[in-house]
Amino acid sequence: MSNAISEEMTGSTQEIKNGWKPEIATAPLYMQVAHHLEARISNGDFAVGSLLPTENELAEALGVSRQTVRQAIGLLRNKGRLSARKGVGTRVEAIEATSGSTRFIAHSRSELFEIAAETEFVIGFREMVSAQGKLAVDLGCRPGRKFLHITGVRYPANRGKAFSWNEVYIDSRVAAAVKDITVARRAIFHYIEEFTGEKIHEIQQDVRPIAMDEDIAEKVGGKGGDLALIVNRRYYGSGRRLLEYAFQILPADRFTYTTTLRAET
């Protein structure tokens, strides 16, 4: 305890104590708390393997109710950053548990943001297309609808070895959102949300195995016939309107798709 800055809450606007300034002033309090906790975990303030302060301590220190703290902790538990045990406390978990290759497939919308922030999508090709045949089926739209088709390679932020080949189809009505982008440092759908002001509520994602063809293998530094995962995503706005369709090819030798399933109780 006693590390709260203890400035009085200003009354009308809700804001947690302890020097934290909300990145997005409009975000609900429990999300602000979650971000705050996450930041203090990654900066080492709360060490991995250690126990968090109790919910009551956090509530008091941050000037919010215990319920709000619990909601925040709940988010991070879903993400696997925290785990709680009755009568003991809330433990900070390691981000990575499995050996070997990194996991770079998202399990939540916010993870897509994080991954995109850690990588760069270098756009190599761009054209307007009219959905026909298989593409129209994949997009689940009537043939003839127009999309902006973008292809390129996604690199780690430090520009190491390429890790995925990406193809993106953007509804022509919102394609202007990426008009001037040549290197995307955020998720493509993030640009779309900013441009339209409309939030993407749902992303449907499926994962299948493929053998890479020569062409793509070369671009991500592999050989033709190498195994890979193809991750397919459909981005829906309000009213289940398809705004973006994309797929990504991840070489199997470098990536594993890891999930942790937890008991609901």
Next chain:
Amino acid sequence: MSNAISEEMTGSTQEIKNGWKPEIATAPLYMQVAHHLEARISNGDFAVGSLLPTENELAEALGVSRQTVRQAIGLLRNKGRLSARKGVGTRVEAIEATSGSTRFIAHSRSELFEIAAETEFVIGFREMVSAQGKLAVDLGCRPGRKFLHITGVRYPANRGKAFSWNEVYIDSRVAAAVKDITVARRAIFHYIEEFTGEKIHEIQQDVRPIAMDEDIAEKVGGKGGDLALIVNRRYYGSGRRLLEYAFQILPADRFTYTTTLRAET
């Protein structure tokens, strides 16, 4: 409203109204409510595409607080059965959205139960092994620990085409849990939980592409070299004790791993 049976609560034990008898009397109220709602959805009482009664109506009808109803609805929203919109209501969603092959990879512990219940694991081979080399590494244990090794094919409950090749390693201390099983109609870890009384809190799962060898391909009705997904699972009891390790090979032509990512807000 007005479909509550309106029997008085018995006082000490918590139980929701409306004729619902809790399957597991010890389950928290919000889970009972979730199961209740799920049952009424699958029996058609709440039609897919329609709006649920409002949270306040449900709370009153079931004799619980609105918060409890919200928690229950939250569970089903996470599972994709429900979706909510501010100012509108809570919609019953279709179970399956994607076209093509069925998805049969779990995203939660409870889904593992459901999938296991819809399939049969026919055990074809069984032996005690001592973990050595690669196996010890996979299991993350010191070499020499003993495991019961089981292999077999998993079929749909209607005994159609096989859909996966399975290999399971069970800690020798709990291996007696499956001593007499030749056809498992529940999840293997379910037998272990029953036997030990200990709950499996965490399951780590990873998905990778492989090309099937002749041997396995034949068993699941494919050809050698066919693409497949290999799903690898580690089952941990309390204190992160590894109780079971298993992998499953799913032919790519029949299965897709589908996930839906939703906005947290």
Next chain:
DNA sequence: CGAAATTTGTCCGTATGTATG
């Protein structure tokens, strides 16, 4: 177009249960 009603979302306070040490 605007006001009102409806419905979910957030936040708080409190009380009690339950697993752990």
Next chain:
DNA sequence: ACATACATACGGACAAATTTC
């Protein structure tokens, strides 16, 4: 047996989005 700390449950209040009038 006892204290601790998370889990469940209730109640109330207001905010925000949507629909209706």
